[in-house]
Structures are given as C-alpha cells and as structure tokens.
Amino acid sequence: MSGRPSRIPVRVAEVSQVTPLVKCFRFESVDGGPLPPFSGGAHVVVEIPDGDSVRRNAYSVMSSPRDVSAYTVSVRRDDAGRGGSRLLHDRVSVGDLLHISAPANLFALDYRARKHLLIAGGIGITPFLGMADQLLHDHQPFDLHYAVRSLQDGAYVEHLQRRFGAHVSIYAGDQGQRLPLQMLLSRQPLGTHLYVCGPASLIDAAFTVARQIGWPEASLHAERFAAPAPGHPFTVELSRSGRTIAVGAQQSMLDAIEAAGVAAPYGCRGGVCGQCETRVVSCDGRIIHEDHHLSEAEKAANSLVLPCVSRFEGRRLVLDL
Amino acid sequence: MSVATIKSRPLYATLAPATGSLHLMLADTDGAQALLDLARIAPAELFARAHIMLISNPTAAETAVAAIAGLRPDMFYQGPSLEAALPRLAQALAAAHMGTRLYLAGSEGLIGRATKLALEAGMDAASIQAQHCGTLARRVQCVHCKGITEDVRTQPCVCSHCGLTLLVRDHYSRRIAAFQGVCIDAEEPGSVPEAVDLFR
Numbered sequence: 076m077s078g079r080p081s082r083i084p085v086r087v088a089e090v091s092q093v094t095p096l097v098k099c100f101r102f103e104s105v106d107g108g109p110l111p112p113f114s115g116g117a118h119v120v121v122e123i124p125d126g127d128s129v130r131r132n133a134y135s136v137m138s139s140p141r142d143v144s145a146y147t148v149s150v151r152r153d154d155a156g157r158g159g160s161r162l163l164h165d166r167v168s169v170g171d172l173l174h175i176s177a178p179a180n181l182f183a184l185d186y187r188a189r190k191h192l193l194i195a196g197g198i199g200i201t202p203f204l205g206m207a208d209q210l211l212h213d214h215q216p217f218d219l220h221y222a223v224r225s226l227q228d229g230a231y232v233e234h235l236q237r238r239f240g241a242h243v244s245i246y247a248g249d250q251g252q253r254l255p256l257q258m259l260l261s262r263q264p265l266g267t268h269l270y271v272c273g274p275a276s277l278i279d280a281a282f283t284v285a286r287q288i289g290w291p292e293a294s295l296h297a298e299r300f301a302a303p304a305p306g307h308p309f310t311v312e313l314s315r316s317g318r319t320i321a322v323g324a325q326q327s328m329l330d331a332i333e334a335a336g337v338a339a340p341y342g343c344r345g346g347v348c349g350q351c352e353t354r355v356v357s358c359d360g361r362i363i364h365e366d367h368h369l370s371e372a373e374k375a376a377n378s379l380v381l382p383c384v385s386r387f388e389g390r391r392l393v394l395d396l
Numbered sequence: 397m398s399v400a401t402i403k404s405r406p407l408y409a410t411l412a413p414a415t416g417s418l419h420l421m422l423a424d425t426d427g428a429q430a431l432l433d434l435a436r437i438a439p440a441e442l443f444a445r446a447h448i449m450l451i452s453n454p455t456a457a458e459t460a461v462a463a464i465a466g467l468r469p470d471m472f473y474q475g476p477s478l479e480a481a482l483p484r485l486a487q488a489l490a491a492a493h494m495g496t497r498l499y500l501a502g503s504e505g506l507i508g509r510a511t512k513l514a515l516e517a518g519m520d521a522a523s524i525q526a527q528h529c530g531t532l533a534r535r536v537q538c539v540h541c542k543g544i545t546e547d548v549r550t551q552p553c554v555c556s557h558c559g560l561t562l563l564v565r566d567h568y569s570r571r572i573a574a575f576q577g578v579c580i581d582a583e584e585p586g587s588v589p590e591a592v593d594l595f596r
Contacts, residue, residue, distance in 0.1 A: 189518040261417065263494040266518025289416030289495030291522040 082122070083110065087171045088145060097198065097230045098164050099137070101147045102175060109143040115206030116182035116270075116298065119146060120344060122174045123162045128334050132159040133344050135202035135272075135298070136178055140209050146175070149230060151198040156302060157325050181348050182270070182298040184209065189266030191217040194254065194281055196273025197224070200231060202298055203272065207239055218242055220259065222277070225249040256284045272298040299367060301345040303327035303384040306363065311387060313337060313396040314356045328382035332396065339382065339396055346384035353394050355380055360389010402566040408507070408528040413438035416497035416523075419446040420488055421469075422481060422510050425453060426530025427501025428460050434499065435467050447471040447488055449481050451502070478506055485510055489517035500526040505535045505546065508573030515570075532595040536564050537574040544574050551594040552580045561588050564595070 089101035104110050113136055123130040134148035153160045167173070182202055184191060191210055193203045200221055210217045219242055223229025226247050235243045246252040260269070260281070269290065271281045278297045285295055305325050312319050313332070322331040329351060332339045342350030346366030355362070355378050364374040366381040373379050380394065411434045419442055423431050428450060435443060446469040452461050453476065465472055475481040489496075498514050500507045507526040514524055536548045536555075543557030552561050555577065562577030569576065581588050 187520075261493065261495065264518060265489065265492055265494060265496065266520070267494050285494075286415065289414070289418075289497060289523075291520055293520060293522055294494070 081177050082174045083177060085110075085146075085173055085175055087167060087169055087173065090167065090169055093149065093230045094228050096152045096228070097149055098152070099147060099149050100163065100167070101138075101145050102173070103145045105172065110146055111177050112140070112143055113146075113178035113205075114140050114180055114183055115209040116184065116202045117178040117180040117205070118182075118202070118343065119148070119178050120176040120341075121148070121159075121163070123159050123167070125158065125162055128330075130157070130159040130162060131330075131333075131341075131344055132163075132302075135182075135205070137201045137204040140205055141212065146178070149198065149201045153302075157305065179342060179348070181343055182272070182296060184215075184270075185268050185294075185296070186215075187266075188268035188294070189216065190264055190268070191215060192259070192263055192267050192269045193217060193219040194256075194259075194269065194271045194273075194277070195219065195221045196254075196271075196277040197222070198230065199271075199273030199277070199298070199300065200229075200235075201272075203270070204231065204235075206270070207235075207242065211239065211242075218244070220244045220246070220254055222246045222248065222252075222254045222273070256281055257288075260285050260290070261288050268294045268296065270296045270298075272300070275299060275301075299345065299347060301347065301365075301367070301384060303329075303344075303346070304365060306386045307388060309387045309389075309392070311382075312391065312393045314393050315396055322386070327384060328380075328386065332382060337396060341383055344383045346381050349381065351381055351383045353380055353382055353396055354378065356393040356395050357391065358387075358389070358393075359391040360387060362387050362392070402568075404568045404570075405566050406507075406526070406568060406570070408526050411499050411501060411525050411527045413442050414497045414523075414525065416442075417445060417495035418492060419443075419497050419499060420449075420485065420492070421446055421499040422449045422451075422485055422502070422506065423464075423500070424451040424478065424502035424506055424530070425460060426503065427506070427527065428452075428464055430501035430527045430529055431467070431499070432463055443467045443469050445470055447473075449473045449475065449484055449488075451475050451478055451481050451506070453477070478509065482509060482513060486513055486517070489514055489519065492517070492519075496523065498524045500524070501529050503531050503533060504528055505533070505573070508535060508568075508570070511570065512573045534564060534595050535574040536562060536577040537569070537572050538562055538577050540579060544572075545577070548575075548577075549593055549595045550591040552588065552591060553577065 084105045085102035088103040118133045138147035271278045342348035349368040358377045363386040365384040448469040534548045538555040541558035545556040563580040565576045567576040
C-alpha cells in the first residue's frame, strides 16, 4: 500500500457530549451502505474544512468492528492544539457531510498472544473500546486498565464497566489511585502482549517497567497520539515541482505542502507509520526530527524526513517531491 | 557449531546475558561450560535470579557439577537424564511470568525438546537462547511411521519403530523438534549405501 488512502464521503449521523471535554461523532456513509471493514485499533483521518484550508486529524475508531454501518470516533477538545478538535467540537453538527480516509490499523491485536493486557490513559481509551469488543467476541483473555483524571472526566467508564465487567479496572487520579505498573507487569502469564495508549509519559513509563522486567520487544505495542508540534516558520523547496513552500508556525510541513496543492503521501499524520517518508535532496541547516519512525542513524544522516511532524531550521531544505 | 545447510536448520549462538526477572537454564554435561562462560560475562544478579537444571550423567566430573553449584543460583536441580529434567522445566514454565528468559546449552535434542516445551507454554522465541554443545547426534522422525529415533549418529539410520532404513535429511521441524528421515530404498528395496558415522 502506498500513496494516499482513499477518501470516503460520510454524513455525521450523531454527535454527543460524553464529558465536558470529549464529544463523540458517529459517521455513516452518504449512500447508507456499509463502510469498509476494519479491525480493533484502526483509525481514520478526518478532513475538517477550515475556511480555505483543510485540517486532517487521525482518530481511533471506537465502535465495534462487527458493525460496519458506521464509524464512531471520540474527540477530545484541545484548546492548545492547532484547531482541528476545536473545529469539530464547535462547527460540526448532525447532518454535515465530511470526508474521511479508509481505516488503517497501526495498533492491531497480535493473535499469537495468550493474553492481551490493555493499558489506557485519558482519551487513549478510544482504540481499546473496539479492541475489547473484538477480544470479547473472540473469547480471548484480556484485561483493561484505564487511568482517568476523575470519574466525571473519564470517558466511557460506565460503558466499559457495564459491557466488560471484571475485565476492567479503573484508576481515578483525583482519588489518589495510580496504575500499579510494576505489579501489573511483573505477574502476567507467558505469552501476554502489552498494548498502551495515552500520553507519551504513560507509554514511556509502561515500556520502561516492562523492559526492565524482561518483556521482549515484540510483545510491546503502543499507539502514540502524536500531534505535530508547532514551531518556527520556515520554507521548503520541492525538487520535482520546483515550488518553494512557506510553512507557518502552526502548520506542519505536510499541511503546507498539501495547502499548496501538492499531493504528498501520508498515513497516520503523527510521525509513526512512515507513509509520508520523503527523500531529502539537500539540507543546509538542521532537520528537527519529531517522528517515532526513522532510526537514530537515519535521523543523523538527514537523508530522509517525515513531513507530517518534522520541521526545519536553516538556510535551505530541498525535498524529493 | 552447526552450519546452515537448509532454511529450516536452526542456527545456534553463544549464550549472552538478557534482561529478565527469572532466568531458567537447562544444560547437559557438554553444555555446562557454556553456563560457566555466561557467568563470566553476566551481571551478578542474573544468577541470583536463576534456576539451573543440570543433567549430569554418572561419568560427569564432580568438579563440573561443583562449578555450576558454585554459581549460587536461586535454585539448582541436578538430574540423571533429559527425560527426568524436562518435567521439571515444564513445571517451572507453568508457573513463570512475562520477564522469564530461557537459556539452553547442550545437544540439539535437548535444545529442540526444551524449546518445544517453552513455546507450548506460551514463551516467545526471542526469550529463548540456545548454544549447541557437544554431540551432533540427531533426533530423527520417520516420515512414514512418525516414530522418533533418538541419538542418531549414522547416515543412513534405521527407524527404531518400523525398521525402515532412513536418509537423515537436514530438514528440521521446530514443532516436532526432530530432523526428517525418509526411506532411502523405496524404489529399490535393499539397495542401501553403507552407514557412515556422520553425526558425532
């Protein structure tokens, strides 16, 4: 698979306020037919029109993979972000038409596992809703541990407890409850796989403890909700089209390239999947690599860059686009 | 040291210290030295968290056994044969958690059968290390009757179950933990090359 994922026109069938900061959107296909099938952990990229430009944000599909009549996503409002979540919260209502990408899965369950240990922090719960449904249906042993700031702010706490019962443990931060990572990770049976989704600090803490206990790398899975960080404005030249493109402080390089009308390949838009990996023709300056995909050696060589999250400072950057 | 002659043939390495909470080790007398070599490069706490299972036959030197005991592992089992030791390994695996590492040193039969047990207990391949020491003798499964003949040293060999003369192939099954043996004289019964001591 390469290049741009296909776009699906959808109608917003339902919008609901889940917590003060989280809204849930249900998308159905405009012709009322089934949407493409997907597996637990998949995400879709939602195109959010913003005046002249388009914002593209990836969201985990929360709904059950067994129901292809709709995709449900949850969006946490981030007032400090680049605006995509704010637009969805404030401007999108039932009946609106949007485009989404076909689902892609970078956080799939590994069915060689004897048991699946799911750890979620905050809005990181979203991929696990579909995954837990899939595991329950497939009679696979699993436990879900979910850390929330408070029970009121924790999205879907009641839903999870009702639907998955003893599989679920909730930790409310405002009651002093913390995820007991050391205890949890030191007594899992052989063949357990670990899946973590939430803030980078949670993922890093869980992986550090797991590695120190001796979990092998292949048993560790994470979905990082990385949004491109803003930075200083810079320009980038595209060698094939001969264009020079200005990247604004609040824009990612990929956003700016797309806004200029150049179709660049992309996948997760969060620096993880590598679909947007682009060859650097020349670099007179410093590429600020913010991705989790290139190796340290590749980053040091500055021969490749992931424009969805990385930036540049210096005199001249030319990409093979 | 084994050489890859065919894709299915496992390649063995030298044991190296791994990060883990429990280190299970199984070795026969030929493999004991590999454990002593490991001890020389491993951090002290590795053996403090180790459960060593040593197969020492009556001819094994007392000094070798004493040297292994001297590593002061958390648990030390000494058994007379692989058959006796494997149930002990199975029991250790049944109680083991994620973070357990397995180190195997000895014949290919020991490595194969212990690896099979570990994989069946849910352990992943990356957590298992194996160093081939000593004899090249093979476990051979007769492709015809499915019986396994132990300690095969000649090419061809005779199936200890059905009596057919088998060509001992390099094709290896991790699932069965044995090399494949195929009837060598199917087309011309009795036309069998002289047995050669190949797997010493």
